[in-house]
Amino acid sequence: MFARLAELNPHPTTELEYSTPFELLIAVMLSAQATDVGVNKATRRLFPVANTPAAILALGEDELKRHISTIGLFNTKAKNVIATCRILLERYGGEVPRDRDALEALPGVGRKTANVVLNTAFGEETIAVDTHIFRVANRTGLAPGANVRVVEDALLKRVPREFRRDAHHWLILHGRYVCVARKPKCPECVIRDLCAYRPKTPP
Template sequence: MKKTTAKKATGVVKKPAATRASTRMSREEVREMFTRLRELNPHPKTELEYSSPFELLVAVALSAQATDVGVNKATRKLFPVANTAQAILALGEEGLKRYIATIGLFNAKAKNVIAACAILVEKYGGEVPADRAALEALPGVGRKTANVVLNTAFGQPTMAVDTHIFRVGNRTGLAPGKDVRAVEDGLLKVIPDEFLLDAHHWLILHGRYVCKARKPDCPQCVIRDLCHFRDKTVA
């Protein structure tokens, strides 16, 4: 999950012409798409490692400009030592940096995580609130991070649009949009309710491993015949 800075995301992502679909997918195609993705992976999960809403919040905050693999390597050392807001506050900013120094933008991220922990302790007893406004008020937490936490930790049918989902939404014709908010709103509108809770995970995994940016693996794609992308690869 990547962002250009450790600050809150602006929600503006330009749509490259090469990723545009020729037309939008029909309702029938959308339903069939998610039926196939569900059959392929009935219980999709985030690749970030966590065991509590707080651990997930920290992991997602650290994932800006970093890979899930890189974040997991850092949190495997951090969380056994400090996996609550109180414990990370006790580490302090410099102490936290020692655990996350391998992650991009770690200085800014450490500052934001410490500041967020202070608010969580002061206002919520160290617990992560299941509320969008409260989450987005935390330093370093934007709409995308809030959506991930609300969906993955609290089971809310939100849609966190990262670069992978933005690409898939536009390339397939599922939910074309000029920015991430437009794609998010489009996805929430067209995806049938029965698929919404897991849709975020299916789409991000599809974008990460199949519908890749430089060369999508169209020959191995389970929704190849449904996708409206004009320039499908053949090998």
């Protein structure tokens, strides 16, 4: 399965636009219940003005809200971003910590966000399970589970080591563009013969 996905896309990565671990952290925090496209539109306005914890704090919460107002839940997200920036400056010298517990302790950062940052910014073999990965893991039979943590643990056991670093990106892109929720594009799927999903869509 992963050999085929790798052949199709040898160097997968996030569709969020970023240039530093901090920019990625902020982008992922903003992406909850929002599309990557929508987040990228907002960060293209925000990052040229403020792309460090100090710069965002200097911008202030009201001005930050103005820059991200097109994103859902922007009031709560702005509050969390400001609080996170303050902690990063006070405890970590303005740097994003490469530590799960430290990341998850930041306001607005949960396990999924921490996994994305650890994997994408720091190259760790973590798998962040979002709705797309949850669907693909269950539908294909790769790693069935009733909740995201069960699926994450199953994926970490079942994904071969050589594919683990990029597995998150392959699965999310597959779920976003091929194994979509309502009518999966089974006829054009490169892993359809390996998939346990019985009601495959016809050509």
